[in-house]
Amino acid sequence: MSDHAFVDAPLPLVPRPAVAALVRLADGRYLLQLRDDIPGIWYPDHWGLFGGAIEAGETPEQALVREVREELGVEPLSHGYFMRLTFDFAFAGLETMPRDYFEVTLPTTDPSELVLGEGRAVAAHTPQAILQDLRVVPYDAFALFLHINNAKIKGDADHAHAR
Template sequence: MKIIRAVKSLIVDGQGRYLLQLRDNVPTITFPAYWSLFGGALEGLETPINGIKRELYEELGYRPSLIEEFLSYKYSIKKVNIIDREVTIFSSFIDSYEIEELELMEGQSLAFFTILELQKENNVVPLDLSTVLMHGLSETAPSLFNINYS
């Protein structure tokens, strides 16, 4: 079985809000009309960092000055025939002047959300919501991630 590799990006503004995309309402895509992090599938032997740079440019015309890997995970949901997905999440900070230059080229809409606002939405891709929550906690309460194996 072929592993499907994907990338997504947490794009955070100066107010700590996260930029999400309202996915197209097309029945042939996963989570149509749901809020999602920007990103997509890797092409061929593309590296995750090159893939996220390509996706952000294709979807937003955005070239972040600094982008860092935040999280990676693998998952399968056999009940719905999702097998062997591998996702790498990146994070970047976006300045106000860069926000003004964004051009949505994929999806219905884009919007910035605080974590609390996002939790109130009933149409957020669940793994993306949990990723935003993990990122928020890593910024505000990093001690929660300390593990003592002794």
């Protein structure tokens, strides 16, 4: 794939409602997927969260469980809604498309025990690496930034006096 596959891909990109899994390990790192480097997908060769499009008839929660199973080979132990980003595609004659983010607990957090079903790699990364060093899908980077800074954004008592 060329160095410009992300920009030069000839295939159309089709926006769809989607879900993503925020998997934070006990040590504070997050599990990310290195996306395939192929044309026709959003952000090839970028690190991103596990997840994908919501299929017809699925709820976001059902899509999340299916995507985690397909991409990591495990059933989530639990998941809770975190946030939604909504993208307005009116410029292309399309509707708005949501991307729902869920906090997910897996039965294992050891990447070597996961069966990668999509993408090139799975790895755990520190918040600093995610926000400063890696090439991360921009909307996932924003959701991760909000998750990492959740307490500061809420104005928790421990952080309120630090401002």
